[in-house]
Amino acid sequence: MTATGIGAPVRRKEDQRFVTGQGRYVDDFNRPGQAYAYFLRSPHAHAAIRSIDVGAAQTMPGALAVFTGDDLAADKIGGLICGWMIHSKDGTPMKAGPHPALAQGKVRYVGDHVAVVIAETLAQAKDAAEAIVVDYDVLPAVVDTAEAAKSSVQVHDVSPDNTVFNWHLGDKDATEAAFAKAKHVTKIDLVNNRLVPNPIEPRAALGEYDFGTDNYTLYTTSQNPHVARLVLSAFIGVAPEHKLRVIAPDVGGGFGSKIFIYAEETVCVWAAKKVKRPVKWTSDRTEAFLADAHGRDHVTHAEMATDENGKILGLRVHTTANLGAYLSTFSSSVPTYLYAPLLSGQYDIPAIYCEVDGVYTNTAPVDAYRGAGRPEATFVVERLVEKTARELKQDPAEFRRKNYITQFPHQTPVIMAYDTGDYAASLDKALELADYRNFQARKQESARRGKLRGLGFSSYIEACGIAPSQAVGSLGAGVGLWESAEVRVNPTGSVEVLTGSHSHGQGHETTFAQLVSDRLGIPIDQVSIVHGDTDKVQFGMGTYGSRSGAVGMSAIAKAIDKVIAKGRKVAAHVLEASEGDIEFKDGRFGVAGTDRSLAFGEVALQAYIAHKFSGQDLEPGLKEGAFYDPTNFTFPAGVHICEVEIDPDTGVTTIERWTAVDDFGVIINPMIVEGQVHGGIAQGVGQALLEGAVYDRSGQLVTASFNDYCMPRANDLPSFQVGMTVTPCPSNPLGIKGCGEAGAIAAPPAVINAITDALGHEDIAMPATPQAVWRAAQKARMPMAAE
Amino acid sequence: MYAFDYHRPTSARQAADLASQFEDMKFLAGGHTLLPTMKMRLAGPTNLVDLGQIAELRGIERSGDTLSIGAMTKHAEVAHSADVRQAIPALAELAEVIGDPHVRNRGTMGGSVANNDPSADYPAACLALNATIVTDRREIAADDFFQGIFTTALDEGEIITRIAFPVPSQAAYAKFRNPASRYALVGVFVARFADGVRMAVTGAGSNGVFRMPEMEQALAQNFAPEALNGIAAPEDEMNSDIHADAAYRAHLVGVMTRRAVQAAASRS
Numbered sequence A: 001m002t003a004t005g006i007g008a009p010v011r012r013k014e015d016q017r018f019v020t021g022q023g024r025y026v027d028d029f030n031r032p033g034q035a036y037a038y039f040l041r042s043p044h045a046h047a048a049i050r051s052i053d054v055g056a057a058q059t060m061p062g063a064l065a066v067f068t069g070d071d072l073a074a075d076k077i078g079g080l081i082c083g084w085m086i087h088s089k090d091g092t093p094m095k096a097g098p099h100p101a102l103a104q105g106k107v108r109y110v111g112d113h114v115a116v117v118i119a120e121t122l123a124q125a126k127d128a129a130e131a132i133v134v135d136y137d138v139l140p141a142v143v144d145t146a147e148a149a150k151s152s153v154q155v156h157d158v159s160p161d162n163t164v165f166n167w168h169l170g171d172k173d174a175t176e177a178a179f180a181k182a183k184h185v186t187k188i189d190l191v192n193n194r195l196v197p198n199p200i201e202p203r204a205a206l207g208e209y210d211f212g213t214d215n216y217t218l219y220t221t222s223q224n225p226h227v228a229r230l231v232l233s234a235f236i237g238v239a240p241e242h243k244l245r246v247i248a249p250d251v252g253g254g255f256g257s258k259i260f261i262y263a264e265e266t267v268c269v270w271a272a273k274k275v276k277r278p279v280k281w282t283s284d285r286t287e288a289f290l291a292d293a294h295g296r297d298h299v300t301h302a303e304m305a306t307d308e309n310g311k312i313l314g315l316r317v318h319t320t321a322n323l324g325a326y327l328s329t330f331s332s333s334v335p336t337y338l339y340a341p342l343l344s345g346q347y348d349i350p351a352i353y354c355e356v357d358g359v360y361t362n363t364a365p366v367d368a369y370r371g372a373g374r375p376e377a378t379f380v381v382e383r384l385v386e387k388t389a390r391e392l393k394q395d396p397a398e399f400r401r402k403n404y405i406t407q408f409p410h411q412t413p414v415i416m417a418y419d420t421g422d423y424a425a426s427l428d429k430a431l432e433l434a435d436y437r438n439f440q441a442r443k444q445e446s447a448r449r450g451k452l453r454g455l456g457f458s459s460y461i462e463a464c465g466i467a468p469s470q471a472v473g474s475l476g477a478g479v480g481l482w483e484s485a486e487v488r489v490n491p492t493g494s495v496e497v498l499t500g501s502h503s504h505g506q507g508h509e510t511t512f513a514q515l516v517s518d519r520l521g522i523p524i525d526q527v528s529i530v531h532g533d534t535d536k537v538q539f540g541m542g543t544y545g546s547r548s549g550a551v552g553m554s555a556i557a558k559a560i561d562k563v564i565a566k567g568r569k570v571a572a573h574v575l576e577a578s579e580g581d582i583e584f585k586d587g588r589f590g591v592a593g594t595d596r597s598l599a600f601g602e603v604a605l606q607a608y609i610a611h612k613f614s615g616q617d618l619e620p621g622l623k624e625g626a627f628y629d630p631t632n633f634t635f636p637a638g639v640h641i642c643e644v645e646i647d648p649d650t651g652v653t654t655i656e657r658w659t660a661v662d663d664f665g666v667i668i669n670p671m672i673v674e675g676q677v678h679g680g681i682a683q684g685v686g687q688a689l690l691e692g693a694v695y696d697r698s699g700q701l702v703t704a705s706f707n708d709y710c711m712p713r714a715n716d717l718p719s720f721q722v723g724m725t726v727t728p729c730p731s732n733p734l735g736i737k738g739c740g741e742a743g744a745i746a747a748p749p750a751v752i753n754a755i756t757d758a759l760g761h762e763d764i765a766m767p768a769t770p771q772a773v774w775r776a777a778q779k780a781r782m783p784m785a786a787e
Numbered sequence B: 001m002y003a004f005d006y007h008r009p010t011s012a013r014q015a016a017d018l019a020s021q022f023e024d025m026k027f028l029a030g031g032h033t034l035l036p037t038m039k040m041r042l043a044g045p046t047n048l049v050d051l052g053q054i055a056e057l058r059g060i061e062r063s064g065d066t067l068s069i070g071a072m073t074k075h076a077e078v079a080h081s082a083d084v085r086q087a088i089p090a091l092a093e094l095a096e097v098i099g100d101p102h103v104r105n106r107g108t109m110g111g112s113v114a115n116n117d118p119s120a121d122y123p124a125a126c127l128a129l130n131a132t133i134v135t136d137r138r139e140i141a142a143d144d145f146f147q148g149i150f151t152t153a154l155d156e157g158e159i160i161t162r163i164a165f166p167v168p169s170q171a172a173y174a175k176f177r178n179p180a181s182r183y184a185l186v187g188v189f190v191a192r193f194a195d196g197v198r199m200a201v202t203g204a205g206s207n208g209v210f211r212m213p214e215m216e217q218a219l220a221q222n223f224a225p226e227a228l229n230g231i232a233a234p235e236d237e238m239n240s241d242i243h244a245d246a247a248y249r250a251h252l253v254g255v256m257t258r259r260a261v262q263a264a265a266s267r268s
């Protein structure tokens, strides 16, 4: 390992600009003549729009234009799309209602887009928006996930019972048979609470139109600018693909919420041409709460069957997934193909059957949020496994160990073919780091102080780098899930890598450069990573689902291989040797068995001056591209152990210890990986203890600010003990599995398992607030009084 | 935010004069309550009178058994003041757990007291310490000042200049933070004086900060947590929201009062 190569804890190159305030985010861009957009949003969860009178608004000072859904329709601008087709059990395609960028006839959630004002200043745009008169016929709303299918309120005409799909996966008969022969069945009811993503940088869009060239430019907070361009051109139709440049500059966190193509960026690009001015919109925090796609929101009943030896025989799951008022870009895939295929966890479960009902409600759209489906699946599996172990009076660690998959590859009953792993190794290491042996002593010590101590496991698995494209296409995906890379070597030997991945906190500018430095043997500061601009990078699928290492870097590795192959040809000419004798090692091209060699930079120069070879034999230049489509998902897995102490007088839960042992395959930069683990756990702890989006019955978002929506803070968290085990991933050239979501996937069940262990009973929902824990502690103390 | 005219007087007198000229005006102190509501267009005063340049509203003074704190004193100044730490350490400790460092370095005691947010911390201290709210017109006893959520005895255009706190023999503040906002879900200030005990509860009551005479009498007899056994906060007078319902708040009043008494009693 070199100081900057694969495996080195290189400090993040991008932090120079981030920590000195030099980052450039969308809102930092200002274009000459720029005007401002302000969206008038629905104050009602559900209402028919009788009329919208924009007359007065149009004459307000500074107002340039006021647009409604009619104006978009007149210009034949299409609605927003959902890019994954799900088929119900009966084979019918999902029933999705229209999703106009500006409401047409109806609003369906608080925050829905009614009209947009474009004005000289934001304040003037807001003033003008207040002058818009909307005549609403307010309708009753449906907000509750479990109630949606039974409600008399119908969100979309095309979706009876508010049901988008009744989907299933697995073998129902085999699962029934497994349950029929079970010795023991454990049942659980779970709610996976709705979360608001809250990246620190809110969404923003700046649209611009050049009348001279007919070119459009969109600066946007996107995790996948090429996908945004494709959707905006091919589906929504605001601009032809070759005329639209999408730039996603520095982006301050996404967590999934910036994958999707929203109304605001659509309108900004379109309106820029209409008003002949660049148009900027920057979300405020309230808008982010109301209208960023939310995450999770499942209601689940699950059952696990075990035999007389405590071996798991089967799992059956029924989930209702709240999709919100409209189908966001990838919403339909999250509670289906990103969820149910993970229900085998790390366990050898012969039969699994899962049914998922996707429902509309009068709430913000729900889509992928850090982990996307996998945290929901892990919560079901790990809560159920823990509860089963407790009911069988078995040690939860040993119960897991007994049921672990030990032979690889392993085909689960729910699509996935796990390639490699060593789950017991992670468990052993975690038990050691967590000092599991002495837990009882610590519990007794807590009890002496009147406190309740508990310990919870989460033995999670996730699937990253969703692929291959052929397979996901057969499951309904509207896109391929490969990645592209282009490696441009300059005559001086420095290298620019153009990647279709997008960094919004992950540190790609460092880790990707480490790969290049390692493979080409050049200093890391000779490498730049270029991303986030469709005029520079030809195409790419972007960053989500922990895919950038496994897929994005594999594409770079493939392009590097081509660069080296070409370099050998150049070197052969220069060194007057046969190509077959040229070796590339430690950054030098040399003739085997001799001391004749050229540095990488010398070969680059020779490639460009092209003095030593003829154009007939070899093309000048040194630039190679690659598209990489993986052969399988990757399967990071690990064991997290959470130890809590509860103050029964107040219900306050303190996390005393956190042990995380993860197998992410080959690690490029352990410091960055640890950071990802820390951040992921923080988000998972947030879900378990603090966060929860609450709508009241009328559909108002009660938790629409940080005053009521509790984000995790540093002092809510312990100092984490992070350990690693490594089984290299066999399905990509780098052996990488991915680490971006593991913490958020692993953490919630670990916390809840610890709390239920401390309390001695299972009935606690997320977020486990002090009030909820106090109440549960009361019940546990006085079982007679519980009802 | 709507447009407004901004004024920056240098004396309380000037401020009061300005206030009397405009119908729709607001005093601006730290701005930590006022400005967010203006930004969200929930408030739209046409005139803002900034109290920030008025020297007489600043400063912390101890004279005899009274600690007098200027209305424009920031929470961080209270938290770090040697005089406060020496006279009423519980008050400094209270100031230290208000919001976060940004808030503590902008928000003021006068702004907090004038605002009388039902989950603000200072009202509990004022009431339990039997403070006097001094304005540009009169002196108001804390018992008369706090009149329900966001409601005080202040008249239109009346300016809080100082708050005078009698120095207790022992006192403590126990705060159970709202996990999200970090305001008080339940905060209890207990103060022991030569002639009795006063306590006040913030965050919990559906009508704002309140005292519990039954607890005060019991603590006057025996200044120890056990004295509170059998005394419960009235559930039907408690606030209820997504963070805590009335029963939980009532329960926490008991827990936090015990903790405050414990802490105060262990103070020399």
Ligand SMILES: Cc1cc2nc3c(=O)[nH]c(=O)nc-3n(C[C@H](O)[C@H](O)[C@H](O)COP(=O)(O)OP(=O)(O)OC[C@H]3O[C@@H](n4cnc5c(N)ncnc54)[C@H](O)[C@@H]3O)c2cc1C
Pocket (backbone or CB within 6 Å): B026, B027, B028, B029, B030, B031, B032, B033, B034, B035, B051, B071, B072, B075, B097, B098, B099, B100, B103, B104, B106, B107, B108, B109, B110, B111, B112, B114, B115, B119, B120, B121, B122, B158, B159, B160, B161, B181, B182, B183, B184
């Ligand atoms: C994120 C955040 C967290 C917070 N957490 C807490 C907390 O944990 N505990 C807590 O107690 N508080 C908390 N606060 C409130 C804060 O500490 C201030 O006390 C509060 O904002 C009011 O003080 P201010 O100086 O900012 O007043 P301003 O916002 O300037 O004014 C508030 C009101 O009082 C009036 N006013 C101000 N000064 C006077 C005066 N001298 N005479 C008459 N009227 C006056 C103003 O006209 C206005 O109506 C928090 C605030 C924020 C933003």
